[in-house]
Amino acid sequence: MLTIKDLQVRVEEKQILKGLNLSVNAGEVHAIMGPNGSGKSTLANILAGKDGYDVTGGAVEYEGRDLFELSPEERAREGIFLAFQYPVEIPGVNNIYLLKAALNAIRAHRGQPPLDAVEFLQVVRQRMQLVKMDESLLNRSVNEGFSGGEKKRNEIFQMAVLEPRLAILDETDSGLDIDALKTVAEGVNTLRAESRAIVLVTHYQRLLNYIAPDYVHVLSDGKIIRSGDRGLAVELEEKGYDWVRQGAKAA
Amino acid sequence: MTDETAKVEELVHKEYEHGFVTDIDTDTVAPGLNEDVIALISAKKEEPEWLLEWRLDAFRHWTRMTEPGWAHVHYPTIDYQAISYYSAPKAKEDGPKSLDEVDPKLLETYEKLGIPLHEQKMLAGVAVDAVFDSVSVATTFKEKLADAGVVFCSFSEAVQNHPDLVREYLGSVVPVADNYYAALNSAVFTDGSFCFIPKNTRCPMELSTYFRINAANTGQFERTLIVAEEGSYVSYLEGCTAPMRDENQLHAAVVELVALDNAEIKYSTVQNWYPGDENGVGGIYNFVTKRGDCRGAGSRISWTQVETGSAITWKYPSCILRGDNSSGEFYSVAVTNNYQQADTGTKMIHLGKNTRSTIISKGISAGKAQNAYRGLVKISKNADNARNYTQCDSLLMGDTCGAHTFPYIETGNAGAIVEHEATTSKISDDQLFYCRQRGIDEEDAVNMIVNGFCKDVFKELPMEFAVEAQKLLNITLEGAVG
Numbered sequence: 001m002l003t004i005k006d007l008q009v010r011v012e013e014k015q016i017l018k019g020l021n022l023s024v025n026a027g028e029v030h031a032i033m034g035p036n037g038s039g040k041s042t043l044a045n046i047l048a049g050k051d052g053y054d055v056t057g058g059a060v061e062y063e064g065r066d067l068f069e070l071s072p073e074e075r076a077r078e079g080i081f082l083a084f085q086y087p088v089e090i091p092g093v094n095n096i097y098l099l100k101a102a103l104n105a106i107r108a109h110r111g112q113p114p115l116d117a118v119e120f121l122q123v124v125r126q127r128m129q130l131v132k133m134d135e136s137l138l139n140r141s142v143n144e145g146f147s148g149g150e151k152k153r154n155e156i157f158q159m160a161v162l163e164p165r166l167a168i169l170d171e172t173d174s175g176l177d178i179d180a181l182k183t184v185a186e187g188v189n190t191l192r193a194e195s196r197a198i199v200l201v202t203h204y205q206r207l208l209n210y211i212a213p214d215y216v217h218v219l220s221d222g223k224i225i226r227s228g229d230r231g232l233a234v235e236l237e238e239k240g241y242d243w244v245r246q247g248a249k250a251a
Numbered sequence: 252m253t254d255e256t257a258k259v260e261e262l263v264h265k266e267y268e269h270g271f272v273t274d275i276d277t278d279t280v281a282p283g284l285n286e287d288v289i290a291l292i293s294a295k296k297e298e299p300e301w302l303l304e305w306r307l308d309a310f311r312h313w314t315r316m317t318e319p320g321w322a323h324v325h326y327p328t329i330d331y332q333a334i335s336y337y338s339a340p341k342a343k344e345d346g347p348k349s350l351d352e353v354d355p356k357l358l359e360t361y362e363k364l365g366i367p368l369h370e371q372k373m374l375a376g377v378a379v380d381a382v383f384d385s386v387s388v389a390t391t392f393k394e395k396l397a398d399a400g401v402v403f404c405s406f407s408e409a410v411q412n413h414p415d416l417v418r419e420y421l422g423s424v425v426p427v428a429d430n431y432y433a434a435l436n437s438a439v440f441t442d443g444s445f446c447f448i449p450k451n452t453r454c455p456m457e458l459s460t461y462f463r464i465n466a467a468n469t470g471q472f473e474r475t476l477i478v479a480e481e482g483s484y485v486s487y488l489e490g491c492t493a494p495m496r497d498e499n500q501l502h503a504a505v506v507e508l509v510a511l512d513n514a515e516i517k518y519s520t521v522q523n524w525y526p527g528d529e530n531g532v533g534g535i536y537n538f539v540t541k542r543g544d545c546r547g548a549g550s551r552i553s554w555t556q557v558e559t560g561s562a563i564t565w566k567y568p569s570c571i572l573r574g575d576n577s578s579g580e581f582y583s584v585a586v587t588n589n590y591q592q593a594d595t596g597t598k599m600i601h602l603g604k605n606t607r608s609t610i611i612s613k614g615i616s617a618g619k620a621q622n623a624y625r626g627l628v629k630i631s632k633n634a635d636n637a638r639n640y641t642q643c644d645s646l647l648m649g650d651t652c653g654a655h656t657f658p659y660i661e662t663g664n665a666g667a668i669v670e671h672e673a674t675t676s677k678i679s680d681d682q683l684f685y686c687r688q689r690g691i692d693e694e695d696a697v698n699m700i701v702n703g704f705c706k707d708v709f710k711e712l713p714m715e716f717a718v719e720a721q722k723l724l725n726i727t728l729e730g731a732v733g
Contacts, residue, residue, distance in 0.1 A: 073687045077690045099689075
């Protein structure tokens with residue numbers, strides 16, 4: 001589904017990704033772990049198509065197409081979803097209104113007719129339960145006045161409604177207390193599917209206690225320096241990032 | 252120049268949707284202004300002597316006045332002698348008695364503007380007093396209104412049929428010598444709307460007037476007078492479009508509202524006059540005096556405006572809170588793009604006790620436009636317990652436009668509570684990216700964010716007007732991503 005080859009990315013003269021390789025297939029859950037500044041969020045943002053990043057080398061293929069030829073909205077309509085680390089507030093724009101516009105844009109892209117208000121509300125009500133989202137949040141302005149936990153829940157709720165093929169979760173665990181973390185993780189687990197790939201970007205291992213990844217990759221200084229199964233995350237938690245880094249240098 | 256700016260430059264190409272000229276013979280008076288022209292206008296309209304005197308009085312004041320220069324707008328000097336002060340579609344015999352008698356081309360024009368009069372008559376439940384250039388050509392729903400005792404007609408008709416009412420209230424809110432443009436309007440106004448709601452009557456429908464400027468080089472001087480008697484209620488809608496022009500067109504309207512004890516007037520405007528092209532050529536100069544007098548105790552006047560058009564807007568819909576416990580409201584969205592300039596706001600003059608006023612102003616600037624809010628809140632000595640709340644927000648799109656706020660507060664009563672909040676923000680890249688990441692294209696995302704910004708004002712508009720306002724906003728800002 002997603003093939004990243006030797007990806008090199010620069011932000012304002014600073015090289016952030018220095019030859020990253022990653023391959024993700026449908027049905028898989030990958031965790032990308034790494035210390036602050038390792039390039040995790042850069043990877044998430046560049047896959048989603050955010051401005052301000054210069055690709056200086058390498059290639060990304062998504063579903064057989066050159067990802068960089070697609071605009072952010074085209075990527076979204078093709079099934080790429082980014083759960084933001086810091087979801088932005090949009091005053092005056094109804095949360096559910098944005099979501100309906102998004103869903104119908106994606107449906108139009110697939111040649112499906114738009115959902116009317118009643119059909120849409122049915123989908124919404126059903127998916128809200130996945131993340132135990134409070135109904136009052138539906139009609140509030142997008143993320144405005146939401147607590148940290150509510151914002152993250154809202155992201156996963158959007159994911160549930162939009163049903164992406166490739167979901168990238170950027171530090172979804174940050175700022176969540178343990179209960180919220182469990183709820184969000186349960187939501188994500190429900191959304192695991194044969195046809196869907198999920199990439200979890202996280203600093204800490206604790207999210208992986210609740211969402212068991214198929215693969216764990218350690219990102220350090222712009223490269224994936226080690227890949228393994230879930231056991232790698234546990235080991236990492238015990239020994240710290242320095243352990244992998246030293247291991248990588250020695251190798 | 253950043254990529255983003257270049258994109259804005261490239262995308263800000265929005266041709267005026269209503270840019271067409273209707274080919275209709277106009278009966279136009281030669282350019283120039285003097286007492287003879289005023290006498291001619293008055294004679295053409297078969298006005299009573301007192302009204303001619305009133306006009307001449309206004310004209311004499313006007314000749315001694317100078318054009319105000321304090322607004323944050325710039326434009327070449329207007330040659331008032333180069334303007335023609337009267338123009339009317341040619342009538343065959345008398346005026347048309349029904350829509351069937353209206354020039355089909357004129358009806359076609361309204362169709363293009365999306366105002367199917369004949370359908371509206373049956374469907375919309377909205378009475379339309381359509382003003383084409385300066386003379387009303389069609390009015391609908393007269394019967395239903397008449398049953399309720401409501402008078403809604405062109406100003407000319409009111410002068411003929413309700414002279415006492417006109418004489419009692421005309422100029423009682425905006426005196427002839429009030430300001431330069433109001434004096435000019437008083438001298439030369441040709442038509443407009445008149446509305447009278449009798450005691451304890453709730454007007455059975457929303458009243459609506461569509462204005463349209465057409466003939467070249469013709470000033471447009473509308474006069475609107477709305478009187479709501481004790482305990483009555485009326486909601487009045489005013490919407491405007493104009494055809495494309497290269498020369499600047501002057502528009503100097505006067506609107507007077509009078510609310511007696513416990514009466515309520517809700518006045519909503521969507522203004523979409525031709526703003527000029529992307530180089531700032533052409534466009535309407537809109538110098539309007541709008542004022543409401545909460546004359547009676549417990550009366551209420553609210554102004555809601557969505558201003559997307561005109562090259563220059565100079566407009567301060569105001570409330571005089573004379574009656575005790577009266578309240579005034581002003582909700583405004585002013586959008587400027589390309590080279591548009593707007594200096595708009597309100598005045599809330601608190602004279603009575605326990606008077607309240609609310610001001611919500613949303614200014615949006617894009618392109619090279621300048622957008623200023625100018626507001627006065629004045630609490631007089633006797634206005635015990637007066638309260639005002641003002642919120643003024645500006646949204647900038649791109650980095651070549653400007654937003655300015657000029658709040659004036661004069662308090663003569665120590666017990667008054669006056670609050671003022673102001674913010675200036677830009678549509679952030681993060682907001683845009685968030686929407687796009689969800690599959691929404693850039694244009695729609697901008698519209699969504701801007702409409703969100705304006706929500707507090709749009710919710711004050713009647714439903715169908717709110718929809719129109721959102722559409723206009725989207726059209727005005729098309730491509731103006733920053």
